[in-house]
Amino acid sequence: MLAVLIIAVALWFGGGFLGLPRGLRVGLIAVMYLALVGLHLSFPVGHPLRLATGGSAAPWLLLGGFVVLVVLYRQGLRTLRTRATPREAVPTSGSFSDSELNRYARHIVLREVGGAGQKALKNAKVLVVGAGGLGAPALQYLAAAGVGTIGVIDDDKVENANLQRQVIHKDAAIGTPKVFSAQAEMLAQNPHITVRTYHRRLTDEIAAELVADYDLVLDGADNFDTRYRVNAACVATGVPLISGALSQWEGQLSVFDPARGAPCYRCIFPEAPAAGLAPSCAEAGVIGPLPGVIGTMMALEAVKLITGAGSVLRSDMMIYDGLYGETRKIGLKRRKGCETCGG
Numbered sequence: 001m002l003a004v005l006i007i008a009v010a011l012w013f014g015g016g017f018l019g020l021p022r023g024l025r026v027g028l029i030a031v032m033y034l035a036l037v038g039l040h041l042s043f044p045v046g047h048p049l050r051l052a053t054g055g056s057a058a059p060w061l062l063l064g065g066f067v068v069l070v071v072l073y074r075q076g077l078r079t080l081r082t083r084a085t086p087r088e089a090v091p092t093s094g095s096f097s098d099s100e101l102n103r104y105a106r107h108i109v110l111r112e113v114g115g116a117g118q119k120a121l122k123n124a125k126v127l128v129v130g131a132g133g134l135g136a137p138a139l140q141y142l143a144a145a146g147v148g149t150i151g152v153i154d155d156d157k158v159e160n161a162n163l164q165r166q167v168i169h170k171d172a173a174i175g176t177p178k179v180f181s182a183q184a185e186m187l188a189q190n191p192h193i194t195v196r197t198y199h200r201r202l203t204d205e206i207a208a209e210l211v212a213d214y215d216l217v218l219d220g221a222d223n224f225d226t227r228y229r230v231n232a233a234c235v236a237t238g239v240p241l242i243s244g245a246l247s248q249w250e251g252q253l254s255v256f257d258p259a260r261g262a263p264c265y266r267c268i269f270p271e272a273p274a275a276g277l278a279p280s281c282a283e284a285g286v287i288g289p290l291p292g293v294i295g296t297m298m299a300l301e302a303v304k305l306i307t308g309a310g311s312v313l314r315s316d317m318m319i320y321d322g323l324y325g326e327t328r329k330i331g332l333k334r335r336k337g338c339e340t341c342g343g
Contacts, residue, residue: 003052008032037057037061040056040057096118096119096122097192103146103192104118107121112307117308118307120308121146121303122146122148124147125148125149125151125213126150126216126302126306127150127151127152127216128142128151128153128217128218129154129218129219129221129226130153130222130226131156131181131182132154132162132166132220132222132291133165133166133246133281133291134218134246135154135220136165136167136292137167137291137292137296137299139152139168139186140186141296142218142303143189144190147302147303147306148193148194150186150194151195151196151198151213152179152195153197153198155200156177156178157176157177158173158177158181160174161282164288165288165289167292168182168185168186169181177199180197180199182195182197183195183197198210202221202230207229208232210233211236211237211239212239214239215306216239217233217234217241217242218241218299219231219241219244220295220298222281223280224269224273228266228272230243231264231265232266232340234256235258235340240256240259241255241256241264242255242298242302242305243255243256247279247284248284248286249290249321250290250323251290251291251294252318252319253298254313254317254332255305255312257314262334263315263332264334264341266335267335267338267343268332270338287323290322293320297318297320301313313329315332316331317330
């Protein structure tokens, strides 16, 4: 038995000296081990070869079991160490100020985000269409997350009726353009970001050029004309689109990204519904916290998409029923012959 162990040691270290790959050396020793076990199981008791190699298969089986346990233990330690280690070391102060490092510490310690993910957020440029019910919470959480450049386009002004759900705006901002009200609150929350404001309606003339300047678009518009316009601009420029919608107690969101195999918005909604079938919030009403739920989920999808964490709702639509506390997800497919992306 000692001679066999000496041969195994010679194979390992001698093979290493000769430059044999680690896998090949392991394979040679494994073949020798299996041959020994097969020998003991095949030959009768007292056979000279069995006597020369330990006399019984039991010691070899115990040795093999011990080696397997050691390998599994080391693999388990390696897996735990990998999960506990952030994807990248904390970024240097040259990239982030001490205030930013402290502010984003809960992100940086997340294995799925880490320093690399937080730096990606800092370098990202995200456009939010609409600073209303969906845009308000999305803007707040994008700013808090440290997205470096956030654009917001909206031609509306803050009204008293908005304040029941559009929590980024305050009573004192009534009569102020929503983009400026949102900008003030975002910078008050996080002075380390840049907020670009566009107090105007998104038109066909500016849509593609504006979208092309950003990495990602969040659509919180409240009408189908704007949604189709945003979708067309995102398809033309290859920019992913996170779209949300809501009514009364129910909301939905999805990531439309035909440049990466997912459908576009028009694939799923080829035509605007007839008048009266999709009433506005002013007509049908909406429960106050619902825009916060869907808008915050839109911001979460944006953070995941930018950092590469988890999986985003690309080719999926999530539907949330706030009245009964139910969430469901349905798969989406590209539509052949789509007028916007071609399917």
